[in-house]
Amino acid sequence: METQAEKAADFARLHERGCFVIPNPWDRGTARLLAGLGFRALTTTSAGYARSLGVSDYQAGRDHVLVHVRDLVTATDLPLAADLENGFGHAPEDCAETIRLGAEAGLVGGSIEDATGDERVIYEIAEAADRIRAAAEAAKGLPFKFMLVARCENYLHGRADLVDTIARLQAYQEAGADVLYAPGISTAEEIGEICRSVDRPVNVLGGIGKKPLSVCELAELGVRRVSLGSWLHSAAMTAFVNAAQDESFGYIAELIGGRQMDQWMKEGAG
Template identity: 35%
Template structure:
């Protein structure tokens, strides 16, 4: 079984309280930690990788992002999906080639830009081009940005999900959807649903699974948690009494 076949299989046949939990490594060292802990696959967060490389979220050059994903993939023997934001303006064929070149088994692709939400029909057409170029070689996770863009109507997310699934998305990701609307989203969406969890806050992954999540990711939450731990250690060292 290939890496992408293993990754795709992890999304199916799950019971409600056992969603697929995908930690988000931001570098090779964190990837090794998560793999050693027994997670069967990983999913990079673009914001976490950006922070590790010294960029603001959304400002990482494509070459730097793909190089970071390549280092993470080389560091572990579990499948790795890559958050490649909006695709960096690459044509579908080139995007697919670059993802396969670095060894990713899948990708997140979001449907908004700095200017706001993309037209769903146009975005679905672009996703269909990615699917055509990738065939079955990549798992496509279509991020839906309605909730983070101030569109609170679950129906808008469900409509976009239907268009993206029809275009070939393997999974949809209504990022930042409130936990209370997850059962409604689950009922209206065909196929796997990715839900964002916040480490140490809100419902547990198991609880989110019972509400309708197929898989759980954390965005940059784990990287920021690690950064806080480093900051606390640095502050203790900086204020240690001198002898």
């Protein structure tokens, strides 16, 4: 097994080699399946994990999320990053503490978003940048490279304002973020404009828009990282619900065999 510092170095190098897909498992089994399929790094899904506990997104809480992280870190030998929501608190110190605790749990990367979780919806840009600055300082104090992702949540909350989104991402870059992410951005024009407007690797949520862009198309626009958010969990749960309601059992003929899944999990365990 690689050390945390070795995983961190591997993870940082992935961002320098072009565009890669970083999928989002929600438990040990899905982490090992993804590792067995050949992915090079993993990141958590806040929505997928929360729903696996029987609660809605953002309701798991930091303590549960850290337990989840510790579990996934030991599931495979891949670098693990995490969706750390809004840092689990409004104060910059909350964001810094979440980064430190996440690193102690085994993470080599994590995201802090600018959605408040309350009636304000999105933090004012100066406050949001201060939160990223505190998280970046905590990350820089670690004995290894921690890839801090700053997320602008405008488009996920009905604020399709590209100018403000870019201004926020630029402010987060100046505050010390290593990766920039605006989930919900979908068009080639918008994604290209973001990539041209910042000097950090850009993460994109794959599969968005009427005609989702492929990984190759995103790479051509300058994207360095493509995450899948809660899509894999939603796909699995959609299949689960449809199968549970299928009284003809027609879905069984299309199933991946248990032996194949066991083989992938064995390979993914390292």
